Amino acid sequence: MTDLMRPERRPNSPLFSSGPCAKRPGWSPQVLENAFLGRSHRAAEGKARLLSVIEEHREILKIPADYKIGIVPGSDTGAVEMALWSLLGARPSTILAWESFGSGWATDVVKQLKLADAEVVTAEYGELPDLGAVDWKRDVVFTWNGTTSGVRVPDGNWIADDREGLAICDATSAVFAMDLPWEKLDVVTWSWQKVLGSEAAHGMLVLSPRAVERLENYTPDWPLPKVFRMTKGGKLIEGIFKGETINTPSMLAVEDVLDALKWAKSIGGLEGMIARADANAKIISDFVEASDWLDFLAKTPESRSTTSICLKITDQWFTDLDEGDQAKAAKALVSLLAKEGAALDIGAYRDAPAGLRIWAGATVEADDLAALMPWLDWGYAELKKTFK
Structure with a gap:
């Protein structure tokens, strides 16, 4: 992971905040x-x-x-x-x-x-x-x-x-x-x-x-x-x-x-909104299942949110850090991804365990989430090289 290339494609919209959340696609004043x-x-x-x-x-x-x-x-x-x-x-x-x-x-x-x-x-x-x-x-x-x-x-x-x-x-x-x-x-x-x-x-x-x-x-x-x-x-x-x-x-x-x-x-009412959130959540789920450093904070699949998706870092390098350094490292990762324009506001809530929180509700485009996933791997690899 330490030699990962910076991804070429960024999300068209890096807005993954869990509140206020991204405006609907195509919104303008x-x-x-x-x-x-x-x-x-x-x-x-x-x-x-x-x-x-x-x-x-x-x-x-x-x-x-x-x-x-x-x-x-x-x-x-x-x-x-x-x-x-x-x-x-x-x-x-x-x-x-x-x-x-x-x-x-x-x-x-x-x-x-x-x-x-x-x-x-x-x-x-x-x-x-x-x-x-x-x-x-x-x-x-x-x-x-x-x-x-x-x-x-x-x-x-x-x-x-x-x-x-x-x-x-x-x-x-x-x-x-x-x-x-x-x-x-x-x-x-x-x-x-x-x-x-x-x-x-x-x-x-x-x-x-x-x-x-x-x-x-x-x-x-x-x-x-x-x-x-x-x-x-x-x-x-x-x-x-x-x-x-x-x-x-x-x-x-x-x-x-x-x-x-x-x-x-216009997108099918409640059923359309649910379908978009479910599809977005699956993009993250597929990524997490293949990851060697991330997992869901929710311990059972049936209780996992499809909107405010909270992730914990399970890599031994991270878990060996004390609690204070874990919080600093997670914030550094979030800041790096924001600086790169890949994701904004995806840090865990202040009272929650250190990690990531990515909004996947219906107003988020699936293509943007798909584009974000490689940035998570790249960002974590960079974090491990630079964090002190």
Whole structure:
């Protein structure tokens, strides 16, 4: 490996960040020319565009007609925290954490909400907790796809149909790339800047009838900030789920996500989006299987993400380094590939084990991933020669 030639072909787009993610192929600022700017978002046309975002999501993702869909502030984080602050406390809760964001939700519940009857079930990076042991008499909070670990739940079979608690799912790097069993989920959140490759700052919040029932029949003991309030006088504020947002949205971002949704439909909707992500993931999988220095952080194939693909370096030269030098070496590799224009923003998440994280969602072109793979080998060979 030490004598590898620098690859001749670079990706046309070196954008492999796991958030914000690459824009859809062919995107340009011209798609924003007709954005509803300089007007109130509460004007008829403004509300119509916001409602269109909701309706397009429902159609493409096949969200049941009796589920509520809202546009909320604060990206996916805001959507998750709206759910946690508004719904938890009515019954005991379990938070499943096998990566950084799940751990963050556990911190919210245990240290901020201070719920005494909350339990946190953890697993190491690369693994899942024992899903079969989950008690569905409790509310359960979990990520569908661990963006920082590259580990996803394989399916929804572990979620009880007759559950008494709510299934609260952070699905931000799964929606539009994985087929979610909506009937198994009571709260689902995501953000526009992930699989759609759109702009950040806005979150999506989906509520099942069971979640709505909880909202209308339970009042938490703690005060709720205005941006978290989804009920008034014991009734759901229906306007939130018809495009009447709690706070002022960016209509520029709204125009951008409408363009992304239009593109998703043009490539075959949900099935087309999933197919592109699966094909992209296979390119990386084939490369890793043939590699003598890389492996998936996810330990079992069925739990490997097809979007935020996290890789660990298994070569003995690297594993013999102490933890601090491993982190420095991985960062040096990432910097080298960025300097060469081969890949940008592919370092592992700051809390994750040292390694690489490559976004393979639908907005990434397969040819670009194929072009990147030889650069990984070349970059690692260069790293071994130059790292001190």
